[in-house]
Amino acid sequence: MKSSIRRSRRAAVAVALGSVLALTATACGDDGSGSAGDKGNEGSGKGEITFWDNNGGVRTDIWKEIIVDFEKKNPDIKVNYVGIPAASAQSKYDTAIQGGGLPDVGGVGTAMLAEVAVQGALEPLDGRLAKSSLNGKLSQNLLDSSKAAGGGDKLYQIPTSSNNGTLWYRTDLFEKAGLDAPTTWDKFYAAADKLTNKGKNEFGFTIRGGEGSIAPALDAAYSQSGITSFWNGDKTTVNDPKNVAALEKYVALYKKDTPSADVNNDFTKMVAQWDSGTIGMLSHNLGSYQDHLKALGAEKFRGLPNPTQADGTRVQISNPVDGMSLFKSSKNKAAAWKFIEFAVSHEENSKFNESAGQIPANTEAAGDEWIQKAEPTKLAAQALNGDGTKIVQLPYYLPDWNTISKADNEPNFQKVLLGKMSVKDFLDTVADQLNKAQADWKQNH
Amino acid sequence: MITEIAPAPDRVASEPARPRRKRRAWDEVPRWHIYLPLSLYLLFTLVPFYWILLFALRPAGSTSLVPWPMTFDHFDKVWNERAFATFFQNSVLVGIATLVMTTLVALAGGYALARFDFRVKKAFMLALLCTQFVPGALLLVPLFEIFAKLQMINSLGSVIIAETVFQLPLSMILISGFIRNVPASLEEAAWVDGCNRFTAFRIVVLPLLRPGLIAVGSFAFVHAWNHFLFALMFLSDQGKQTIPVGLNTLMSADSVDLGALAAGGIIAAVPVVIVFAFIQKWLITGFSAGAVKG
Numbered sequence: 245m246k247s248s249i250r251r252s253r254r255a256a257v258a259v260a261l262g263s264v265l266a267l268t269a270t271a272c273g274d275d276g277s278g279s280a281g282d283k284g285n286e287g288s289g290k291g292e293i294t295f296w297d298n299n300g301g302v303r304t305d306i307w308k309e310i311i312v313d314f315e316k317k318n319p320d321i322k323v324n325y326v327g328i329p330a331a332s333a334q335s336k337y338d339t340a341i342q343g344g345g346l347p348d349v350g351g352v353g354t355a356m357l358a359e360v361a362v363q364g365a366l367e368p369l370d371g372r373l374a375k376s377s378l379n380g381k382l383s384q385n386l387l388d389s390s391k392a393a394g395g396g397d398k399l400y401q402i403p404t405s406s407n408n409g410t411l412w413y414r415t416d417l418f419e420k421a422g423l424d425a426p427t428t429w430d431k432f433y434a435a436a437d438k439l440t441n442k443g444k445n446e447f448g449f450t451i452r453g454g455e456g457s458i459a460p461a462l463d464a465a466y467s468q469s470g471i472t473s474f475w476n477g478d479k480t481t482v483n484d485p486k487n488v489a490a491l492e493k494y495v496a497l498y499k500k501d502t503p504s505a506d507v508n509n510d511f512t513k514m515v516a517q518w519d520s521g522t523i524g525m526l527s528h529n530l531g532s533y534q535d536h537l538k539a540l541g542a543e544k545f546r547g548l549p550n551p552t553q554a555d556g557t558r559v560q561i562s563n564p565v566d567g568m569s570l571f572k573s574s575k576n577k578a579a580a581w582k583f584i585e586f587a588v589s590h591e592e593n594s595k596f597n598e599s600a601g602q603i604p605a606n607t608e609a610a611g612d613e614w615i616q617k618a619e620p621t622k623l624a625a626q627a628l629n630g631d632g633t634k635i636v637q638l639p640y641y642l643p644d645w646n647t648i649s650k651a652d653n654e655p656n657f658q659k660v661l662l663g664k665m666s667v668k669d670f671l672d673t674v675a676d677q678l679n680k681a682q683a684d685w686k687q688n689h
Numbered sequence: 690m691i692t693e694i695a696p697a698p699d700r701v702a703s704e705p706a707r708p709r710r711k712r713r714a715w716d717e718v719p720r721w722h723i724y725l726p727l728s729l730y731l732l733f734t735l736v737p738f739y740w741i742l743l744f745a746l747r748p749a750g751s752t753s754l755v756p757w758p759m760t761f762d763h764f765d766k767v768w769n770e771r772a773f774a775t776f777f778q779n780s781v782l783v784g785i786a787t788l789v790m791t792t793l794v795a796l797a798g799g800y801a802l803a804r805f806d807f808r809v810k811k812a813f814m815l816a817l818l819c820t821q822f823v824p825g826a827l828l829l830v831p832l833f834e835i836f837a838k839l840q841m842i843n844s845l846g847s848v849i850i851a852e853t854v855f856q857l858p859l860s861m862i863l864i865s866g867f868i869r870n871v872p873a874s875l876e877e878a879a880w881v882d883g884c885n886r887f888t889a890f891r892i893v894v895l896p897l898l899r900p901g902l903i904a905v906g907s908f909a910f911v912h913a914w915n916h917f918l919f920a921l922m923f924l925s926d927q928g929k930q931t932i933p934v935g936l937n938t939l940m941s942a943d944s945v946d947l948g949a950l951a952a953g954g955i956i957a958a959v960p961v962v963i964v965f966a967f968i969q970k971w972l973i974t975g976f977s978a979g980a981v982k983g
Contacts, residue, residue, distance in 0.1 A: 294925070301771070301938025302946070304927075326925045329937030339922050343833030345842050353942075407943065512945045520752045531943020539750045 282344075284367075287576030290320040293583060296336070298351035299566075300327020306599040314586045321579045334359065334646075341365045348574035349583055352401055354393035354565045358641045361400045367570040368398040372581055378402070378588055378606075385629060386605045389565045395641030396689065401567035402584050403605035405597050407529040408563050408624035409463050410547045412536060417524050426525060429468050429551045433493070436501040439524035446522040448501040451494075455510035457657045458649040458674075460527055462638070463561045464494040465671075467550055470559055472634040478686070480678045483671035492667045495660055507661050529563065530624055533601040547620030549627035558627060559634045567605070597621075603628060644681040652677060744951035763952035767939070771949065773956055775928055776935035780914055781960070783845055783931055787852040787913035791860050792906045794853070796898075799864025800890065804873065817858040825855060825918055836923060847923040848931070852913040860905045867901030868894065903971040911961055932957045 297307050304327045311323045326347065328336050334356045340346045341363045352360055360366060373379055386403040394400040413426055417439055426432040436448030452460050462482070466472075468490035471481050481487065498506060503517070511528060518526040519539035527550065536545050552558045568584045570577060586592060594609035601618070603625045604610045615622055627633055639645055653674050659665035745763050746756035767773045802814065832851055833842070841847040871894050879889035917933035924930050936957060939950045965972070 296925075299942050302941035302944060304938070305770075325927070327927060327938055329921070329934065329940065330942035331940065332921055332937060336921060339829055339833055342830045344837045345833070345925070511943065512940065515945070516947060519750075529943055531941070535944050535946075541750070 282346075282573035284572055284574045284577060286578050287574070289576070289578035289582065291576055291579060292322045292324060293348040293574070293576050293580050294324045294326060295583065296326045296328055296333075296347040296350040298328055298333035298353060298356075299330045301329065303327075303596075303600060306596055310587055310592050310596060313592060314583055317586065318579075318582060321582065323583060337365070338363075346571045346573045348571060348576055348580035350569055350571060351404075352567065352569040354389060354401070354562075354567070354640045355646065357390070357393045357401055357567075357569070358395045358643055359646065360569070361394050361396075362643055365571055365573070366394075366400040367572045367574070367577065368400060369402060369570060370399045372570075373399065373402065376581075376585055378585055381590070381607055382588070382605050383607055383610070383629070385635070386565050389562055389637070390567055392562075392637055393565070393640035395643075395685070401565070401569050402588055403565045403567040404588055404593060405567075405600060405602035405605055406563055406565045406628060407531060407602055408628050409460070409550045409560060410528060410530055410620055410624060411550050412518065412526045412528060412532070412545055412547045412620075414524055414540075414544060415546050416544045417522070425546070425548060426551055427548060428554050428556075430554055432525070432551045433497075435524060436497055440501040444522075447503055448524045449497055450509065450514050450518055450523050450526050451498055451502045451506045451661070452511065452514055452527070453498070453507040453509050453658055453661050454513070455650070455654060457509075457654055459561065459638070461491060461494070461657060462636075463550060464527075465491040466561055466636045467559050468493065468553070470553060470557055472559055472636060474636050474638060475682070478679065478682060480675050480682070482678060483668070483675040488668050488671055491671065495667060498661045507658050530601050530603070530620055533618075533620055547623070549623055556632070557634075558630065558632055559636060560627070562635050562637045562640075563628075564640075565605075566602070639678065639682065642678070642681045642685055644677070644684075648674065648677045648681060741951045741954050744947050745955050747948075749946075749948050763948040764956070767935075767949050767953045767956065771935065771939065771953070772927060773932070773935055773953060776930055776932045777956065779845060779929060780932040780957075783848050783852065783920070784910045784914045784960075786845075786849045787856065788906045788910040790849065790853040791856040791909035792902055795857055795860035795864045795905055796902070798857070798861040799866075800868055800894075802861060802865035803868035814862070817862055820858045825851075825916075829918070829922055832919075833922060842923055843925050843929060845924070845929055848919045849913075851919045851923070852909075852916060856909045856912060860909060863905055864898070864901060867898050871897050900971040900974040903968050904974075907964055907968050907972060910964060914957075914961060 295307075295311070297303060304325070307325055307327075311325055314323060315321065333351075337346075337350070337352070337356070337360050341360070346365060352366070357366075373382075382403060383406075386406050387399070389406075390401040390403045391397070391399050411426055411432070413435075418425065418435065421435075421438050423435045423438060424431055426435050439448035440446065465482075465487040469484065469486035471484055471486060474480060474482070476484075498504075503523075505517075506514070509517070511532070514526060515528060515532045515535055517523065519535060530547070533547065536547075549558070550560060568587060570580050570584060574580050587596070588606055590606055590608040593604050593606035594612045594614070597604040597609060598612075598614045598618075601621060603621060604612075604615070609615075610625060615625065628635075638649075642648075653670070656665055656670050656673060660667055660670045743754070743756050746759050746761075747753055748758065748760045748762070802810070807813075832847075836842050836844075836847040836851075839847075841850075875893050876886075876889045879893045880886070884892065915933060917937065920931040920934050921937075924934070932953075936950070936953045939946060939953055
């Protein structure tokens with residue numbers, strides 16, 4: 245009798261413990277509904293929406309400010325902010341597309357737009373933009389890039405800002421050496437040579453040899469060769485002999501005028517090395533402005549758009565455009581669209597880009613006072629929107645673009661730097677992969 | 690009366706002479722032959738840590754090789770502005786819950802593997818080993834779907850369960866090894882004295898498993914503390930994220946605040962260093978015992 249009472253007590257305790265554990269585990273959880281197949285609905289235009297920031301952390305504060313402004317103006321809408329580390333944004337989206345839990349609105353850059361759009365997760369935005377107060381107020385160049393990156397005729401991203409390749413150089417070292425600002429490729433190469441003194445651990449340039457090396461290499465190649473289109477019919481111009489010659493000249497800087505450790509340079513190492521060492525020039529984008537400012541102070545450096553040819557011709561590759569997308573699975577698309585409209589409005593877009601140090605997509609914001617004072621951003625905006633600038637559109641729309649431009653060929657570029665692969669073989673390999681990917685893409689579209 | 694006290698016998702003389710210890714080749718090695726390579730190795734190992742400390746403690750923009758003038762601004766920034774106080778709290782919760790659940794379940798499973806014979810025991814052990822070859826990323830989508838169905842996305846419970854599940858196979862194998870080291874006759878003696886199986890286990894076996902439990906528990910804690918993937922994927926609310934995710938948010942797409950990143954790295958490393966400092970002795974004993982008999 246006693247033992248049966250004891251047993252039933254134990255069972256009751258076990259059930260209670262189990263229940264407590266289960267309740268604790270599921271407390272405040274959600275069902276993660278909203279995968280790619282979910283068509284969502286327009287909703288009431290009120291209630292809660294979730295926003296994923298694809299570059300969370302550094303931009304968290306400015307987004308929270310924008311959200312506060314939005315909620316003041318729209319008290320019946322609450323925005324839940326989720327900051328995602330930039331390096332993991334693509335995996336987070338991919339997992340949510342397969343398993344559910346997509347947000348209503350998300351930051352989706354052009355570099356990953358095609359991969360997210362091709363899985364059917366994004367809502368086309370052409371119709372909404374046509375009826376919006378934003379219509380006609382966004383940079384046409386950026387809208388074109390957004391549309392091209394989506395891989396079709398539809399617009400899947402409202403651009404918020406653009407980056408641009410920037411040649412950062414140390415004004416103090418240039419003045420000391422009596423050098424002109426590196427505005428052309430000839431001046432760039434001359435400065436790289438003159439500022440190098442290996443015995444004193446001084447170098448003219450730092451080259452990106454590790455993660456993310458392909459875009460700067462292509463930028464250098466097209467910018468020098470003057471080829472203005474990525475495609476010639478169905479074949480890429482990447483391995484055109486002019487590009488091969490241009491890249492050979494650029495790669496020859498490695499070890500001659502750069503530290504040998506550059507073969508492993510990702511942007512973090514490259515920027516840290518430039519900010520703390522004695523290196524004349526660094527080719528990165530506008531994003532590292534604040535780091536240089538903190539490390540060097542405003543007097544010791546300048547940022548120019550990448551060099552032009554001797555006659556002033558400017559050719560550059562298309563830079564990633566950041567923007568906001570509306571997810572098809574959203575149950576409150578009306579409220580989500582209101583948030584996008586608000587975030588890209590003049591005042592908010594200006595505020596965001598001033599903080600991020602990037603070029604605003606809103607043309608009214610691009611004329612604001614702060615941009616006139618921030619020289620690198622101003623020059624980049626002029627270069628990007630200048631009449632003479634030719635932009636080579638990279639094929640972000642190819643689902644294989646990220647694989648080709650990262651995993652497949654970054655190790656090959658390191659081989660090129662180390663002299664284990666010729667520039668021609670490298671560009672031929674890239675071209676073969678691109679031509680195949682383009683053919684596959686055309687077959688499916 | 691004078692008492693004569695006999696002189697104490699010469700102990701040295703009366704005791705058999707101890708055999709003189711032979712000088713081994715090892716003793717003849719000059720000390721610096723040992724200490725110099727060890728110091729060089731230590732220097733090599735510690736330089737990266739010094740570099741992290743340097744970045745964390747010197748002001749932004751400084752290129753000094755010593756952290757002077759010293760500043761705690763970076764720590765203040767990550768702890769207060771970047772919500773590391775919350776991330777830290779969440780990581781502690783995930784780490785301790787994983788430790789407790791892993792240890793308890795591994796103890797039960799390990800006991801069964803060590804003390805009972807059943808038909809598919811070898812196949813079961815093999816299956817446990819095989820699970821170690823499956824990377825977590827491969828199971829991400831299935832796990833995500835399961836947790837979504839259980840309404841556990843964006844709940845710390847999902848991370849705790851996932852971490853526990855991934856820790857269990859190795860932990861069970863290790864614990865079963867430790868339990869096999871304890872003679873079954875000890876338990877049987879306790880049964881004879883009137884204990885049931887559970888009481889005998891609790892009173893006789895459990896105290897002897899302390900090094901093993903510490904090894905398994907600390908391994909589970911450290912793994913859960915450092916693991917990034919599950920926390921990133923299953924948790925969205927910033928108030929629920931853990932330290933590894935927080936560290937990643939300090940690196941944006943185009944810019945990295947190295948001072949803040951270094952300070953965040955130190956905050957992340959301190960609990961693990963403290964755990965290892967306290968349990969080092971048991972950890973080594975535990976792992977070697979489990980490994981030999983496992």
